[in-house]
Amino acid sequence: MNLVTDNTSDQSHPSDKTPLIDLNAPEWYLNRELTWLEFNKRVLHEAEDPRTPLLERVKFIAIVSSNLDEFFMKRIGGLKQQVGAGLSELSVDGRTPQQQIIECYEVVRELETKKQGLYNQILNDLLKEGITIEEYKNLSEDDQQAMRKFYITNIFPLVTPQAIDPAHPFPFISNLSLNLLAGVYAVELEDMTLVRIKVPVGIKIPRFIQVNADRHLFVALGDLIANNLDLLFPGMKIAFCELFRVTRNAVTEKDEEQADDLLQMIESELRERKFAPVVRLEIAATMGTLQSGMLAAELGLNEKQDVFVVDGRMGLSDLFQIAGIPRPDLQDPPHHPCDHAKLINATNIFHAIREQGTILLHHPYESFVTTVERFVKEASRDPNVQAIKMTLYRTSAGTKIVQYLMDAALNGKQVTVVIELKARFDEQANIRWAHRMEQVGIHVTYGVVGLKTHSKVIYVVRQDYNGLRRYAHIGTGNYHAGTARLYTDLGILTCDKNIGEELTELFNFLTTGLVVKRNYQHLLPAPKVLKSSLLAKIEREIKKHSDKKPGLIQFKMNALEDVDITAALYRASQAGVKIDLIVRDTCRLRPNISGMSETVQVLSVVGRFLEHSRIFYFQNGGDEEYFIGSADCMKRNLESRVEVVAPVNKPELQAQLRQILNVQLSNQRSVWEMQSDGTYVQRQPTDNESEPGVQIRLIELTNKRLKEAQPGKKQKKLKPFNPHA
Incomplete structure (x- = not known):
């Protein structure tokens, strides 16, 4: 371990009597992409947790699937651009772009395996509740005939097969579309033609087709098309028919400063994104190696690295449709936001x-x-x-x-x-x-x-x-x-x-856009003020920290990625300042390291709502400061975005923010604690097994506040929280 004083540290506070750890060393910083994937493990756990209602478990599988799609479009897409440009600069955690891709792929494959296993398990549980996604071949003869008739009337006119041969070049495959690759021949297998068929899932055509209006029995649209190919290819034989799916890079940003018309530039970017390079190919596990190799080659992908074999249902983000089935007994109790206690009786806001x-x-x-x-x-x-x-x-x-x-x-x-x-x-x-x-x-x-x-x-x-x-x-x-x-x-x-x-x-x-001298004394806007203010307030907390008046910093946000803020929090911890971080997903800082971050705890809250609020708290020697705003502690937010963070000075409102923080810090139901290696462990209730999660508790407190504001009005009785629902 390299023990040197960090150049950016303040040399005047008592903690300088002990050597400071080199805060530039990569081992102190977790990787942005890997910690974001770690967050998705926590989200996926909600699909595994038996305390989560069954259709909500389906929803969490859909959420993770959608998140991973976006991860490939944005994060992997960006990393691949760096690799393509020949960039090998190390990230703050000591990884090249290619190393990050390789490590991310390993975690993604682990997540996908876990997700498919949970999906199969949940399918069995849904079956017991009368909800079924059935294979077409397993439908009754009557149901097959009904589905074929539905297909002919509502789907068949929209389906367009595209041959792949010397006269027909490889077709354009749109982002996140489901596609069938079929082998068709008339007499001899050697004369087989490859055909691509896009599955026309859209606003008016759902992924899962309900077989019967009286039952929650569904068949997947791709499965329905694959089992009625004789309508597309009458008199032909089908050698095989397999699903595949592609994900394209969404990082196509141009240089604004070179653009004469920003609106025109964005419209151009959108057109380019449609045809952007493919970054992931998903194929059915039953697809032959010749077919998968051909697809990878045509799409410009590394077959060993960029092809993901799906042993089960593909495109599980479409499960939002199933999660929305009207079965209140299998879903969270409906939440109805209440009116604000200070505004409900106001005739003029x-x-x-x-x-x-x-x-x-x-x-x-x-x-x-x-x-x-x-x-x-x-x-x-x-x-x-x-x-x-x-x-x-x-x-x-x-x-x-x-x-x-x-x-x-x-x-x-x-x-x-x-x-x-x-x-x-x-x-x-x-x-x-x-x-x-x-x-x-x-x-x-x-x-x-x-x-x-x-x-x-x-x-x-x-x-x-x-x-x-x-x-x-x-x-x-x-x-x-x-x-x-x-x-x-x-x-x-x-x-x-x-x-x-x-x-x-x-x-x-x-x-x-004119950068004139602006003197902000109350708001903390980025990019000119916010980052320097946060760093200054962290240093102030270090200086004011003492045994009689211990320092305390508490941040709630979506992400802690900025290296300078992370290093400053490390310095504060070395000085003895207590630090509570409630970070939804990406977090570079490693807590509970001896001599480094012993006073830091990093928590993450996962529940029915997506945690999205930001709170910045400094104890400031007893003269407490609270701020809320739009910015996370990410380099992009602090240095290349216009953000606004505002002070909350009114004692009554500070007490409400304190209540929110305390509920999240103390909860044992929906809180995860980061370990020093970057993994997370979910807290488990001990004394009170029926303790509600963070968000259920905040619903209760909000309704209580409204009730107190209207003492004479009868309130709806809150449904008690059942951890075994």
């Missing part, structure tokens, strides 16, 4: 915010519709509102905010929207939103060249009785009605004068 100063929101426990959407709705109609400004990263058709913004413009208000065109996988949707908003007179801008606008801010200027007043929403999550019911996020509604003034500066920067 601006008066309520002015009375409170700042209101803390917690989704999905509190309704997104009756808080954030209401804020924009009332702003669009209030005759005293003069202007609305907003950042938009992701949204959905089910979110009414965009319509309210258009209403505001039509009502004569000044409306400005900073829309991020490069929100991965939402580019096309954001282009459509931009066009719609511009058509009604909204001033649409695309942020600052070279920086993604990832902040979540709505800013309203209103003519109050005593002059112009700024109102704002600052959040941790996207303005997306769908994810607002599935992700845990925090936000504030505020009319704080200092925050309002600094948001004015922020939007001036976003709409002009």
Whole structure:
């Protein structure tokens, strides 16, 4: 072990009396990609845990499958680009891009094997509940005839076979599509022709076709097509028919600074992504080696490395369809977000915010519709509102905010929207939103060249009785009605004068890109302020730490990837500062290493909702500081994105954040603890076997808060948590 003083450490605090470990050594940093895959192991465990309702277990298999698809498109795609460019620079954890790919593939194959085993087990459990995904050949004769008739009427006209021979070049295979590779011949097997058939799964055609309206009996669409090939090839013989699936690279970003028109550049990127190189080929285990080798060669893949053999069902992300079967007895109890205790009786949201100063929101426990959407709705109609400004990263058709913004413009208000065109996988949707908003007179801008606008801010200027007043929403999550019911996020509604003034500066920067001297004393925006502020606050905690007043740092976030923040936390731990990290997925820091990180614990929460909120807490010698915002501790967030992190100073709201942190830190049901080698161990209830998970407990606390705000109103009785449901 190389014991040298880290050059970036502060030499004035007492911990300098002991030698500091070399914080540049790669062994102290876990790999970003491998720790993200470790997170998916925890998610997959929910599909294994008998305490999880059966259809929710199906859902978690679908989630992991979808996550792995995205992992190949984004992370493996990026690593392959580095390899292709001849880059061999080591990551901070000491791995080349090729080494990372090899190690990731090993973990992915382990995950896939576990996932297929769980799927087979769950199929048996579903069968006992009257839900079946059956092989076509095992259907009764009547059911086969019914399915054939359905296929002829509803599917067959959409199916287009494509020959692969000297007269017909290898066809384009679209990303994540299911495909059949068939061998067809008339008389002699030697005269066989290879044919590709795309399985037309889409919005109106589900992956699993219900055989009978009276039963939950399904057959896979690919299986249905494969067993009716005589309709496509009458009089021909079928030598074989096997499924395959490809995944394409989604990393096709161009240089913004070289683009004359950003909108045109993004549209060009989307076209290129469609034809981007393939990074993964999945084949059925029964496919012959000649066929798999041909596919790999045509797609430009390494057959030994990039071909994944699927011994079971392919494309399990489609299981969301099965998870949605209306069987409440096999699903989590329905969750209905409640109204906010401070807003439920308010006739005017601006008066309520002015009375409170700042209101803390917690989704999905509190309704997104009756808080954030209401804020924009009332702003669009209030005759005293003069202007609305907003950042938009992701949204959905089910979110009414965009319509309210258009209403505001039509009502004569000044409306400005900073829309991020490069929100991965939402580019096309954001282009459509931009066009719609511009058509009604909204001033649409695309942020600052070279920086993604990832902040979540709505800013309203209103003519109050005593002059112009700024109102704002600052959040941790996207303005997306769908994810607002599935992700845990925090936000504030505020009319704080200092925050309002600094948001004015922020939007001036976003709409002009001009880097003038901006003096932020309250907000912590990235990329100019946030990282240096966090590092300074960590160093301050080190300096203020003493036996009488021990230091304490607590971060809750999605990822800890930034090397400088990780090194600073290591230094704080060496100085004796207690550090609690609640990190959903990627985490570079290794806890519980003697002389290095003995005072650090790293926890991860997995439950029915996706943990997505960010909280930054510093004890600061007793003068406590709480912040919430859009940024994770990732290099990209801190250095190449526009993020906004805001202080929460009101004692009542700090107490709510403290409650959230304490529930997560103390829970024994849904919390995982990282070990020093980067693996995780799930906590197990000891004294109280019926202890609810973190999110169930927060549902209870939110409903209790609403009940206390309405003492005379009868509340719905909460269904008791059953760990053996």
